Amino acid sequence: MIRIRELLAAGALGELRSLIVDHDQKISTDPKHRLQNPDLGGGALLDLGIYPISFAWDVFGQPSSVYALSSPTPTGVDQNDAIVLGYPSGAKAIMNTVLDARGPNTAVLVGTEARIEIDRTWYFPTSFSLIGPDDEVIERFEQDVPGRGMQFQADELERLVAAGEVAGTILPPAQTVAIMGTLDEIRRQIGLTYPGE
Secondary structure (H helix, E strand, C coil): CHHHHHHHHCCCCCCEEEEEEEEECECCCCCCCCCCCHHHCCCHHHHHHHHHHHHHHHHHCCCCEEEEEEEECCCCCEEEEEEEEECCCCCEEEEEEECECCCCCCEEEEECCCEEEECCCCCCCCCEEEECCCCCEEEEECCCCCCCCCHHHHHHHHHHHHCCCCCCCCCCHHHHHHHHHHHHHHHHHHCCCCCCC
């Protein structure tokens, strides 16, 4: 993401037009499984969909419009979600998340001058290609990171504590709360509620 942010800041993609991203996993259909259980906040959106939605926020900021469709599981949580976020520039983030099927788990950022194709599994440390308008690879970014990359979150938390800071700048608390507002709007549109609401 650091390199992708650098490319975006340098204008390597031209004007951004879209983000196309999915997070699809084949999860247990056992009604007691945490993702199937409404008492545990189950469903595709809050556990899987948060990744592409946060990515869209990272790239485009706050959406000006939100559109969502969903299908429920037998337990009443959302089984799959199709989400489109719109932005004042005309750009769109098109996202899909599914709990009972394995998808490609890739992401593509499309601009007027180039695109970035992030390899499977895009939300782990992985590789990507910067591809020009004639489908030529301009840059191939590869890295060898052990594990799932969660150590970077722990490193950042350690840095914040050591510096006596209560919040970082990569994802400030206000943005986290604003992202939750987007999730709430999606939940409203798809009719997803939890016990006690």
